Amino acid sequence: MSDFEQPPKNDLIGDILKDYSKTGGMDNLKGSGEKIPKEYFSGDTFQHFQKIAKDAGYKPHWLKLQHEISDRLIGLETLDPAAQKKEVAKINKKVAEHNQSCPPPLQKMSISLDGLEAARRIWG
Template identity: 85%
Template sequence: MSDFEQQPKNDLIGDILKDYSKTGGMDNLKGTGEKIPKEYFSGDTFQHFQKIAKDAGYKPQWLKLQHEISDRLQGLENLETAHMKKEVSKINKKIAEHNKSCPPSLQKMPVSADDLETARRIWG
């Protein structure tokens, strides 16, 4: 065996879960003791993870950003030009952050102060 194979494994997530369990964090979890639906054991594992996470109320960061961007685009035309351009610049930074974390097929172009109506349709 090589030196690498003999080194103890680091299981950070496992350690966190053990510590959390020791302090009672795993007690009274929703669904404890219930049978796991058969559908969770068939098909694509990633899709099942997404369904379980969605059922538990989890939203990925890129989806939270998508909602934030959509909300920030509302009412921009009521701002004075200089302030609107600053807001659009901030929104475009959020769009760049969104594009780094979302699936490639959901990435979107930056918005322009000249065409806010189109931007709202795209992000709405």
């Protein structure tokens, strides 16, 4: 190989799509043949991605965690203090996971036993 030749590229996703297409996997896709709305071609690409993903029913991992945290906060006061402490520790692990995967402006503080009402308002 000379200095000017490029090494062959691996296009794993492209290969997968080609194989999928050969077996008919790309036939009869929902929305196939429909015009793409003009709004998809203007403005911010990331916002368009979010709208398309939302329209397709996709929910990001951090949003699933947000709902899980909100659900776990319900009925926490019915537990005995030791169980509450353990549950709050588990919830705070979920909060940390949430904060690692969500956009920075949407990150939230950990939960404390003294601030359960405030936590319900924040996460609810």
